[in-house]
Amino acid sequence: MKLVYEVWQESGLRTDCLGIDNQKLKKNDAVILDFGAYKEYARVVNCRGELPIEADSESLPQILRRATLQDQNKANENHRFNRTSSQKAEKIIGKSNLDISMVDAHISFDRRRAVIRFLSPKRVDFRQLVRELASSLGMKIEMRQVGVRDVAKMRGGIGTCGRVLCCTSWIHEFQSVNVRMAKEQHLSLNNNIISGQCGRLKCCLAFEYEGYQLISEDMPLHGSKIMVRGQEARVLDTTLLNRSLLVRVKQDGRVMNVSREQLDDLVDSKDSACGDDCGADTSCSTDDCGSCGD
Template sequence: MPNVAAVRLTYNPRVLWFDPNGVEFSAGDALIVKTERGLEYGVADENLKEVSEDAIAKLKSPLKPVMRKATSEDSAKWANLQAQAEEALPVFKEMVEQYKLDMHPVTVEFLFDGDKAIFYFEADERIDFRELVRALAAKFHVRIDMRQIGVRDEARIVGGFGHCGQELCCARLGGQFNPVSIRMAKDQDLSLNPQKISGLCGRLMCCLRYESDTYKEFKCHCPKQGSMVKVPGGEAKVVEINVPRETVTLQVEDKRVRVPVAEMGVDKKSGKPNSVSADVLEAAINAANPNMQVAEIVDRSIFTGTDKLAEAPVARHNESSRKSRKAEADEEQGRSSRRRRRSRGASSQATVEEKRDSQRKQRSRGETAGGEDQQKQGQGRVKRRSSQTAQGSKRRDGQASQNVQPKRSSDKPQQQKNRGAAQKQDKPKQQRRPGQRSSGLSQTKAQGSQQTQASETSTHRRPRRRTHKAQGGESQNREQ
C-alpha cells in the first residue's frame, strides 16, 4: 500500500495528502511542499500514513511532492513573511476605505517564494477591485491575488471559541462544510432562538449536524411523545424522550417513571416498543423513589455513632454594634435636619433679595417716567409760546391794514371808528396769565375761568372760535 504525508497548511482548513518523496519526518515537523500556487510552508499532521490505491485514485489531482524538511533558515523566513502579512493588513483596510469598496478585509498571506501575496476578503456580492489591485501592487511590489471567501471561511481563518467553551469546530476539525438546516435543531428538541443555535459566523452551528443522524435513528426506534404505552393494569402516556440516555418518561397514574427503551416490549407490526413488563416497571419505580434505595456514596467507617447534625444557624446580636448603629442613625438624622435648616434660610434670604431687586427696578422705572413727563411738559410750553408770538404778530399786521383805509365822503363812520379806538386806548391792558394765548380779543370772565380749568386738567388746549370786533364794526357800517 502506498504511503502519503498528511500536511496541514496555514490557511487551508483541510489536511492535504502529499507524496513523501523519500523525506523522513514525524508528526509536528515543518515541511516545505509544492502546490499549484508554488512553494508553501506546512506542518505534518501525523506520521507516514498508509492508504489504499482506491483512495488515491479518487483524488481529483495527482499527489504533489514534499520538497524537504524545513530548516532553521526556512522557519526564520516564514516568520518574516508572517510579520509582513500582519503589517500589510492595516494597509489593505485603509485602501479599501479610500476606494470606498463594499468588502471586509480578513487577512493577508505571503507565499513562501515571496513573489506573491494573497488578500482574503469577505463580501456579499461581486466587487470591481481592479484599481485596488493596481494600488496594492505599487505598494508591495509583488503579484496580487484577491480571494473572496464566505463568513464560515472567515470564522475558520480567524478562529475563536464557541458556546461550548471549546475552539470552533471549523478551525479545530477542519473538513468540508456541509449544509445545516433548522430541521436538525427541531429533531434534537433544541430552542429555536437564533442566538443559541447560531455560531460566531452568524450561521447555524456546524455541530447541529454531528448528532442529527443519531437523533433520527433513535426516534425511529422509540415511541413518539404523547403516545400511549401498555403497562400492567392499564396504559401510560409518554411525556418525555431523553435521547442521550435512551430512556422515555411515562406518566403512570400520579407518578412519572423513567424506563429504558431497550427493556420495553416491541410491537411486531410497527417495530416500535409499545409495552412495559411488570418487572421493568417495578424496577423503574424503585429507582425513582430515593427512600427505597440508598446509594453508597459515603464511607460510613468514618462515623462514630454519636455524631450529631449541625445546629441551625442562629442570629446573634451584639449590644455594642446595636449602640453604634443607633448613634450613627441619630447623627445622620441630625445632619439631615441641619441641611434642611440651611436650605430654608438660604431660600428665605433669596426671597428677600428678590423683593429688594423688584422694588429698586420699580423706583428706577418711576424716575425715568417722571423725567420723560417733565420733558414733554417743557416741550409743550415752548410750542405754546411760539404760537402766541406768531398770533400776536398777525394781529398787529391786521390792525395796521385796518388803519390804512381810503377816506369816505361820510364823516359819521370815521367819527365812530375814532371813538372806538379811543375807548380801546383808555381801557387798561389786561395782564397775561402764564399759558394763555395772546389772541388780542376781549374775553369774558366765564371764558377765562373755563380756560384755566382746562389748563389745569390737561396740558392740551381746545381750539377756540375767534370773533373780531373790528370786523363786526365794519360790517355794521357797511349795512348802515
C-alpha cells in the same frame, strides 16, 4: 515510494501533498511545498500512507524538502512582511468604496502571490482593486470571498463548551446544519444556545444527530396513542437517551413516566396527528423558528 502527507500551511489551511519515503518526515517537521506557480512553508500533521494507484498525483503539491534553518528564518521574516503588506492592502481596500471588509491576507513563502480573504454581503466586481493591489504590493493578487463560518474558523476562539472551536481545531469542511437537528435532539431553540460564535447554528448539532435518529426509530411521537399496562394513554414527552416517555393515562388522567419496554403497543401509527387535547407541546415548527443556517 510516494507518500501522502497532511500538512498545515502558514495560511491556516490543511492540505494533502506528496512526499517520498526517503525524506523520513515526522509530525511537526517544517517543509517547503511546491505548488508550481509558488511555494509555501508548512508543517507536517501526519502521514496518510502510500499514494493509491488510482489517485491523480499531478493535482497534489510536492514536498520539495525539509525546511532548512535559512528557510525558517525567511518564514519569520515573512510574518513581519505579511503584517506590513496587510496594513497597506487594507488602506487600499478602504479607499476603493467597495462594500468589502478584509478578513486577512497571506503572502506565499516566495512572495510571488498574495491571497486576500474578505467578507461582503453581495458579489463584488474587484478587478480594478486587484490591479491596484498588484501594483502596490508587486505580486500576483488573489481575492477570495469567505462567509462568517470561515471567519470564525480562521480567527479561532473558545466555544460555550469551554474547548477550542471545532472548526478551528479539526473540522476541515463545513457540513449543512439545520434547526431540525436541534428539535430532534430535544434541545432548546433559543438562538443564544444553539448558535455558535459565527452566528450560525453550531456544527456540533450534527455530531450526534444520526445516533438520535437511530434511537428515535422505535419511539412513539408526541401525541401518539399507546397502551401502557392495558390502559390507553397519550405521549406528552420523550427522553431519547433514557428511552423513557411521559404519558397521560386516558382513564383517570394520571401523568406518569414509563420506559419504552413497558409499552404494550401503539394504538395510532407514528405519523398520526396530535389532537388538541393531548397536552403535547407542538407550538414550534421548523418554519416558525427562523433559526435555520447552513
